[in-house]
Amino acid sequence: MTWVSWRLERTEALIVLGILALLAALLVPTGIQMADAYHRDGLAACLSVNPGPTCGNKLGDFRQHFQSLIDLSNWFTLVPGLIGVLLAAPFIFDLEHGTYRLAWTQSITRDRWLLGKLGSAAVAAALAAGALILLFTWWRAPSVHLDGRLDTGNYDSTGIVVIGYTLFALALAVALGAIWRRAAASLAVAFVGYFAARVFVDVLLRDHLVAPVKATYRGTQQPSFLYNAHILSLRGATHGHEILGGSSGPAQKFATPGMNSAVFQVVYQPDSHFWPLQLTETAIFVGFAAILILFASWWTRQRTS
């Protein structure tokens, strides 16, 4: 079954390798440039809690050069979805073309067939996700230093969640394909479903996966505990007047507007929550993927003839 799975998944596997190669071709040159600039300007020193006076300009220069590129690369978070649905295609093709009947009347049981087909697709998806993680972790190293690993773009592409995303996309396409038995339509709908699930988790769910921390501080200097933190809300008040309200976004590393006597209340995910958040989110995506795969297996065994 291993040879059979590989032979029938070869085309899709090569397409996935092509996608990874294309991505590497885009990212490696820009990554080298970005890393060079980062080290040449000595930006690492600027990111300590008490940066020197020339740092603002250096950081400004770096951002001017690379920020739009980094922002653009946030779209690559769709690549795990693309790879996932692609690897579901061989399974759906077997149903669409009726060749599953050929497989089911050889000497192997359909459980064995399901395991071979879906198992090899899942392994390929996990390997491809691993390659994505390696590539992005290297490429985004400067961005991780600048904005922290909890920055959405960094968080989405440099942790194990990528494996969860890829498996989820695969499983969604497999489940749709099991019922629908049309590859092209199933892949397209699964990709849209993947995007919707990602937006939902990114926007609504992620901040609450691990209980955020609340803290109060005084003055304009940002305290060290907010270093690389992901701020959910920040309120500031002085003499009973609100001067800053409800803003959320990445941590500001330099002067925060306000007055010396101002008191700030902040709700945030500290940098140390990175792995708990990653593990929880990965568990959610892998869990849904497992449910979808089990459902597709059950449906195919019971309802397909």
Place this chain on the structure above:
Amino acid sequence: MNDTVAIRTSGLAKRYGSRWALRDCTLEIPSGSVTALVGPNGAGKTTLLHLVIGLVEPTSGAVDVFGRSPRRDAKEVLPRLGFVAQDHPLHRNLTIADTLTYGRKLNPSWNKQLAVSRVERLGLSMRQKVGQLSGGQQAQVALTLALAKQPQLLVLDEPVASLDPLARREFLNAVMEAVVEEGITVVLSSHIVAELERVCDYLVTLADGATQLTGSISQIVASHRLLTGPRSDAAGVARAHDVIRESHTERQTTLLVRANGHVYDSRWEQHEVDLEEIVLAYLGYQSGNGAAATSALEMVRS
């Protein structure tokens, strides 16, 4: 395990939604026979075959292949089965060599020699892609895949329906060769009766999900007679024999009967009747009116 019976069904039925594709089907197909499963489109032939090879679970009743359930004992039954589905699905982007490797990897009892020599005899190159072959060649490759498993039971669902007359003949010849060489049991479904008599020795007819006529073809042909005589009532004959079909012209009455012994009445002139006509009579007889009989005939003759 019973070696004399290849397939045994009892009260076998399958429902899809609210439609019964097969109702209360009880039959025995002897080991070593070549059975034609005949009936119009939609009669339940494919459903019956899919039940036999374990692709679907019966709604009620039971089916045994060599004494085992093809569904529950799939591990034991599958290696003994060869199956070619309707339109003989194959992976079109695989070469013939890859297709044979596919068979070898999935079947412990794979006979590589048999597979390779069949491909050579077909005049095909191992490097050709299956998708580039003609329909007849694809059917032959699918048959090769099924035969190289060295099955004891070969099940063919409408194997020749999509083939031209020459490819049809070649395909059936290949099946016959395998029967002679390997002594396997064959069940093939068809809505075309014409060529089956040459190939098959056992018959099952199916209409509206129910079996009608089951038995050895030679016995069926021997026991059926066409009686022609002056226009009269069939009642006299019907007392002793089963009248399958009666038709009348102004002067003459023609009866197709299943004779229980000899027909002694000298008023009737007796003729041999061929299998196709018997099958048509049964399919028409069941539907009970002329129009339905004609449409069954068209389907069977196509």
